[in-house]
Amino acid sequence: MLLIDCPFCGPRNESEFSFGGPALTPRPSDPAAVSDADWVDWLTVPPNPMGLVEERWWHARGCGSWLTICRHTVTHEITEVRLGR
């Protein structure tokens, strides 16, 4: 049970949040201009490091904010929480 420090609500249990997957780079503004290979990479190869990873969490049972957190995949240490992207 992570403890996520929501910028609005303060430290809250993971059970108030909904996981939104690893943080991808921004969606290409013009997908048609991206090569097939790059598009498939963007879509299907999420970062999965052993170490710090950025991921999205939705404070579904709190303020409704989407957060980006930086979490260590081994220790669960959260080094950063920010609003939005």
Add this chain to the structure above:
Amino acid sequence: MAADPYRLAEGGRIDRSRPLRFRFDGRDYQGFAGDTLASALLANGVRIAARSFKYHRPRGVMGAGVEEPAVLVELKGDAASGNRPATTVPLTEGLVARSVNAWPSARFDIGAANQLAARFIPAGFYYKTFKWPDWHLYEPSIRRAAGLASAPKEPPQGAYEARHAHTDLLIAGAGPAGLMAALVAGRAGARVMIVDEGTEAGGALLNRCLTLGGQPALDWVAAVVAELAGMENVIHLQNATVWAYREHNLMMVQERAPANSSLLGRNWRVRAGQVITATGAIERMMVFQGNDRPGVMLASAAQAYVNRWAVPPGRRAVVFTNNDSAYAATADIARAGIEVAAIVDARDGVPDHSRALVPGIEVLAGQAVTSVRGGRRVRAVSVAPIRGGADRQLDCDLLAVSGGWNPAVHLYSQSRSKIAWNEGLATFVPDAPAQAVRAAGAANGAMELDRALQEGVAAALAALGDLGRSGQVPELPGSDDLPYTVSPLWTAPGAGAKSFLDIQNDVTVADIELALREGYSNIEHVKRYTTGGMGIDQGKTGNVNIIGAVAERQGKSPDEVGVTTFRPPYTPVEFGAIAGRRAGPVVLPYRHTPLTRWHKNNGAVMYEAGARWRRPGYYRRAGESFQDTVNREARTVREGVGIYDGAPLGKYEIKGPDAGTFLDWIYTNVMSSLTVGNGRYGLMLTDDGLILDDGVAFRLAPDRFLISTSTGNADAVGQYMEKLLQIERPDWRVKITNVTSQWANATICGPKAREVMAAMGSDIDLSPDAFPFMAFRDGHVADLPARVVRVSFTGELSFEVNVRPRDLPALWKAAMAAGAPFGIAPVGSEANHVLRVEKGFLSLGHEVDGTVDPHDLGMSWVMSKKKDDFIGKRSVELRRASGRPRRELVGIRPLDPNRQVPEGAPLTPGGRKEATEGFVTACVWSVVENRWLGLALLTDGRARIGGRAHVRLPDEVIEVELCDPIFHDPKGERLRS
């Protein structure tokens, strides 16, 4: 009933004035308050108290605490629970227990015949033998033969509860180190929780005869406990186990027998600022032939039984050790009247301070016990020099063994903190912390009492420092504990097929050797292949021995072999304790529409409609079969008029200047061109080009839309839209409001729907020209403020009348009254399913299963060609460009019109046993064609329309004709009427 014949006349921490009767394996016995079931069984001379998991070998009590690997019991009655180590069951009046793995009892066990076949059932035997044709064929009977306790059939009498707590410092363990840490932190004013699994505080001091400051050590314990009890900032729990160390210092604590007697247990979830693991150490077994015979016992356990429970576990003992701690144990058991034949010490050099503890007892240095004699219990042991030489027999009925000590690093390791091999202690000790945690005392490798106390102080001061506090070093009482040294002996000479590394799972040295021979060289593979360390005790006494035995055979150091992962729970936890009060209907409560009561009063059989909504499946009438009911309801809509409760439908308002742009982005078609008052059906894709949801968008105002989603997907769609807006397009001015519960609706549908609407009375012009299909109008229906929407999920003329939820019962009543002359009847989801299949309308979870795009469903028209981009466009184009065949939606008619096809049934080429080419997504009895028909997803299906396909069932093949997926009113004249 015999009094306990093996009890010492005095001593021990039992209350001889409070005898307790109990029953074990059908026999009555007596013990005392303060006993555990294990100590009481030993006091009554019960030596065979269990049978082993796999070979049904006789087993006796080997430990004195949570480490007990051998004697698991099933408790009966109100306190029913399974697989409890007998050493952790406090004796209570009337306790009824039976041994697991044994039938009819541990003494006479029919399964014991397995012992004769033992050499034929080595590690991996079941996987190798029972693989043809299918393991699952054999699994149930094998599980039954191997099984542990059966689950209680009745729910427990009483309740569990959960409690959340926050604390500055949580200390796991109230032994010397933990008590000292609590004292320092408590005096400094920090909020402290000290949690201990024993029935009383003191840890290992309870089992030993040590002094502190010249007084019995337990006097010091009592004084500290009393001081802690006087501190308001300290919570002290006994009989409570910290069973899991979770992320961010969330500690799970299972408190058994809380003071409130109506509670079976309390599960604490404690968020701790700092944690100290003062969990002590667990003694290892020695590994030699026959080391599981009843009468073989950990030396520390034998010491605990004489000191704490005044029960000598034998009359004549041999002690087998590789370290110093067994000497103090020997001194204690000798003092209790047990004759000690000899101490067999694997080390060549025995320290003088150890020898001095056991004057007059022979010490056989550099020797090992190589085998045990006696079938049902130890009668003698063979002892031989480790470097070779003649062996010698020693008669005994107790063999006390000590293979050294392992710090209980379980919690520390669960925190993801690193542990490291310590050569001097020959075990793994805490190393680098990954969270705000420290280990102290024996749990940190400080095996001597004075060092444990010092570490308790140091850990508390460091934790206080991290909390921004300071504390003071208390006066440290000196102890008479002696130094601990160890020299590992992983396996004794001749260890093999009857030398048990994991007593509980019957894993022997021979099993480990087999695993290594077969190529399972990684310790994690050895564990999984042999199941060593995978029992309920999680290998507390055996794991490090397994690592040592593997290292010895691979010519590596245990450090290189490494450890397997420690996982919660540290000791077994009841499911009920984890659930707490969240049991029964409140686990996942249903969502009800305002009409649930009406539906139930009118014969509705309620279904779950997705997202925990309850909706009527069908309304049963007397004399009707299920199919009769569904047919009647479907015909009502096709031929007359029906009404259904559409309240659960997901609804969102999308507001803001960029709302139209946003909808154009998330729907495949264009929504921004809608005029106010009108709507459009649309599909939402995800960026992988697959369908996420379908629904209708209406424009309420230039900057305001109302969209509907499928019932089960409403929350997911809301989350998805918020993510897109907050993460991808934070600059767009759009706000989303979930209005699912703000609008409830009753949908009146069928050729006579307009007449019923008129009869209800409305200020809305209902004529087709003034109020066309896919428009909405705000006004009144039956004098209730309403938004009427002309959508259709049935293919018939429909008016979806949306009202405030509190008005829905009144609206429904008005519709039923006004519709009575037209034969109106409520319809449930079964009939709705029939109606939508006849129309070829898609349904999420049937046709839309996360693998299809709009083209597959014949809905290419919904994919806008005008927009440069929308979510999913790029991936659909990419996939289409590959030209690979797709599964496409087709209609099916079984050649036999009376043959129903199960939904989900596979289609294979020619009905042969080949890879499937699709499956049946829906099959219903059509009231317009009077036959079974359905929908299917079939490879290249559209091109095959007019041809045939084959449904392959386990024992027959059903031939079906392929047709267009719209069976009824293909031009849509009826729904537009």
